[in-house]
Amino acid sequence: MSVLKVDSVVMQFGGVVAVNNLNIEVEKGHIQALIGPNGAGKTTAFNVITGVYTPTKGNVYLNNEKITGLTPDKIAMKGIARTFQNIRLFKNLTVLDNILIANHLHVKSNFISSTLRLPWSKAEERHMREKSEMLLNKLGLLHLKNEIANSLPYGEQRKLEIARALATDAKLLLLDEPAAGMNPHETMALSNFIHTIRDEFELTIFMIEHHMDLVMEISDKIYVLDFGQLIAEGTADEVKNNPRVIEAYLGVEEDAEN
Known part of the structure; x- marks a missing residue:
């Protein structure tokens, strides 16, 4: 079953065609990869999928529902x-606060109910905290919950960024160069981590x-x-x-005679 379908997508900036007639299907439960040399159009493709860009032509479907033209939120x-090549954490906030912020995507409380500390608003806040701590525990980050994000080792920051993405209750996770800047030991740990979260969530x-x-x-396709x-x-x-x-x-290689 296809979760994501990129159908004949073209992304053009003026006279430059960054992505040309792109067709991709990502199957449910799979780990799939998009590779290519620098400047190949990979990040542009991700930006089209997540609504940063609206394609010049073609459509994007999530579970057979057209999402072309929707805003990123x-x-x-x-x-x-999604995550990004350059880690984008709230670096001066704690690990727990980073997860709590992501949980607000589905929050029902508004400014007035939160300010007045209405009972149902307080209950929702308590639920978000419990949910955030449960997520950190599953990912082996609970012991770091009060640490400032910027103080974590690089590999743990990358894990935190992925954990924050999972806090949105995502079912399709886009990872933009998750191993960038990692040493071989960190990369091996990341590989295990990706398999774990795929199965766990x-x-x-x-x-x-x-x-x-x-x-x-790790890629199925x-x-x-x-x-x-x-x-x-x-494969x-x-x-x-x-x-x-x-x-x-x-x-x-150029011809030997040249």
Whole structure:
């Protein structure tokens, strides 16, 4: 069953076509990846999926519902969450506060009820705190709940960013280069972490990643972009042995006579 469908999407900025006729399907429960050289259009594709950009042509569907043109907050409420290549935490707030803020996506209290501390508003706040602590406990971060986010080691900050995305009750998680800046030990831990959250929270995961060892190890299916064009798709073995993929990453040797 397809959770996400990108159907013939074109994203054009003036005369520049950043994504050209992109077709992607992400299956429920899968970990799938979008790879390609720098400038291939990967982040543009993510921005189209999450509503940052409205595509020039084509549509995006979540569980067969068209979400093209919806704002990022509306798309998040429908169950898509994302992280970013550069970690975007509330760095001067605690770990727990970062999770509590994400929980507010589905909060029903308004400014007046919160200010007056009405009973149902207080009960909702207590529920959010309990839910946030339960999430941190599941992800092995509860012992850090009072730590300032910016004081955490890099790998733990990345985990916190993913935990904050999960706090929105997402069912489709988009990870934008989750292993960026990590050493081999942190990358291995991240691989285990991604598998754990996929199973624990019954997630579907779609990621952009340059770390090929990570991509090849955990991806059920891989899509390859080059200059905004999809040039290959398939399993890890199919993709890594594809001549067009090899050419896109390594280039073509010039004729020896030149």
